[in-house]
Amino acid sequence: MVFAVSEGKLLAVQKPTYQAPTALRINDDLSEDYATLYRKQASVRTVVDFLARNIAQLSLQTFRRVDDNDRERVRHHPYAQLMRQPNPYTTGFRMMFSLIADRGIYDRALWVKAQQNGQDALVRIPPRLWTIADDDNWLAPNRFVIKGNRGTTTIDAARCVYFRGYNPEDERYGLSPIESLRRILSEEYAAGQMREQILRNGARISGYITRPPGSDWTDAARVRFSQGWRSQYAGHSATEAGGTPVLEDGMQFVPASQTATDLQYIEARKLSREEAAAAYFIPPPMVGILDHATFGNIEEQHKMLYQDTLGPTLQEVQQELKLQLLADFPDSDALYSEFNMLEKLRGSFEEQASQLQTSVGAPFLTRNEARARLNLPRIDGADDLVVPLNVITGGQASPTDSAPKSLTSAGDVRKWLQKALPAAQRRSVKSADMDTDQYAKLAQELLDRFFTRQRTVVLSALGAKAQADWWDAERWDKELSDDLYKLAVKTATELGRAQAEALGFSAGDYDEDRTLHFLRAVADSRAKAVNAATLQQVNDALDDDEADVGDVFTRATAQRSEAGAGAYVAALAGFAVVEVGKQLLGGTATKTWNTGPNPRASHAAMDGETVAIHESFSNGMTWPGDSAGGADEVAGCNCGVTVEYG
DSSP states (O other): OOOOSOHHHHHTTOOOOOOOOOEEEEETTEEEEHHHHHHHOHHHHHHHHHHHHHHHTSOEEEEEEEETTEEEEEOSSHHHHHHHOSBTTBOHHHHHHHHHHHHHHHSEEEEEEEEETTEEEEEEEOGGGEEEOOOSOOSSOSEEEEEETTEEEEEEGGGEEEEEOOOSSOTTSOOOGGGGGHHHHHHHHHHHHHHHHHHHHSSOOOEEEEOOTTOOOOHHHHHHHHHHHIIIIIOSSTTTOOOOOOOOTTOEEEEOOOOTTTTTHHHHHHHHHHHHHHHTTOOGGGGTOOTTOOHHHHHHHHHHIIIIIHHHHHHHHHHHHHHHTGGGSSSOTTEEEEEOTHHHHSOOHHHHHHHHHHHHSSOOOOHHHHHHHTTOOOOTTOSSOOOOHHHHHSOOSOTTOOSOTTOOSHHHHHHHHHHHSOGGGOEEEEGGGSOOHHHHHHHHHHHHHHHHHHHHHHHHHHHTTOGGGSOOHHHHHHHHHHHHHHHHHHHHHHHHHHHHHHTTSOGGGSOGGGGHHHHHHHHHHHHHHHHHHHHHHHHHHHHOTTOOHHHHHHHIIIIIHHHHHHHHHHHHHHHHHHHHIIIIIGGGOEEEEEOOSSOOHHHHTTTTOEEETTSOOTTSOSSTTOGGGOHHHHTTOOOEEEEEEO
16 A cells, blocks of 8 residues: 655644534524533433433443454453543543443543553543644544633643544544534524413413404594503513503404414424424434333333444443553553443343343353352352253253153153163163161161150050050150251251152252251151051050050051151152252253052052153152052052153
């Protein structure tokens, strides 16, 4: 590329003569500066503040470009710190607000690079206080002259950050959008004057007077009436105008005035706001003009606001900062600033979560990250993503996907799973395969101790002839429930963790805290059932003169403890397997009822019945031993359950 003209020759072409206006002529009698118009004209202030507020609330973030496909957020670089707090008494929000407001009112803004308290600082200079020095350079400012009531100072352009818009007459200055609104503001001013005058004078009447024909009216009478009318009702100023006329000689007053409604005052006010919004490229609904607004088009115009209205301004500010400010800092070659428009465009958290989850096909927040959004403290062990197996290997679009609800039969569920998941990736766990002997032994020992303790208390009460107090149902239910609950927590937790590992997860993925409330309910139900059976047997023995009450407890420790322990632990094993499936496999897992030895007829008929993991079996039970089936279905049940993924 060849450059044919030097800068020196260009500069010699013209001497700058343009002076940027700071006031606007509203009509023949009134001129007001831009700042006064911003203060007095509601439409101007509305649109300017709207732009300034919506841009200032966006975070101006600093990044370092690592390569074409990677960048890192920079927070501690001096430039990033300066933009967060430009000086000791100004926040980043206030500095950006004033910048956009100055641009909206004057179409130019000036920051001075300064040192305050030994730190870099940026200071805003109000546009009414400064001008560009009268140098020969008409291509760009060389110096700025700041005039105050205590003197004048001149600052080199290199020590400033200068923002301006386009001006066809002088590249160095911007051109205020308010200039384009002169006619609208003039009409607004006139309408305001009329409204103020009407309200001040009350019933002001405009029109003409008629006299009946044929009546004599001498010149002296006409002059007298005319002078009296002018002096009393016409007035010589706005404050003197108004009043109620008194007519004579059959005269009539014919109104010829125009009201605010006749002049379409409301429509005129609305028009001025619409024109102001158009001058600043703001969609009308954003500034309260809702004549044709709907929920759908407001949402789209909100997107358009940050893409088409604010986007160009944001890009300009970013480039000016990089050109005039960022280059002053060391280690800044790969740095750049960017407004975070995603704060306004990314939608609600629910919409973001759905989009991101579908895009990545897995959960994208750890539990600690979720807690941080709620301002909750971190917890140990919550920094890893909890990813269900069906998301890792199932090829689904989202971790919330599951088998279609229409697949309710066992055959349909199995067919869907076999199609969705390769055979090599299918896994299953079976409660009957668990090593539960140690837990059954603990449960038997627990029941033996309980029956022995209960025997001593009950026989002692019966021997003392305290028939009314020999059975304390509340005490026995609580004691046995507490013992069974402790065993249930231990059993379900350890078995659940073991089955989680069998499915390819870590033991820590199983959350036992989710089961505690339910295990307490299971323990309460089982304790009441055991004690109810014991009470019935004791009552039967008391009614039989040849029976020995002590034999009830002897048989309990010899027979009921072992059978009850086995059934209880089998139920806990079934619960643990199903709970693991619910927690870790989601809606795509199934469970199958496996009949145990010597089953009751109803359970034998269910052998092999398969349902989805969150559904109940045909007898209403969620797993074998579930108290929801009732005491008759639970007692002595040693059936099992198989949970299968695929």
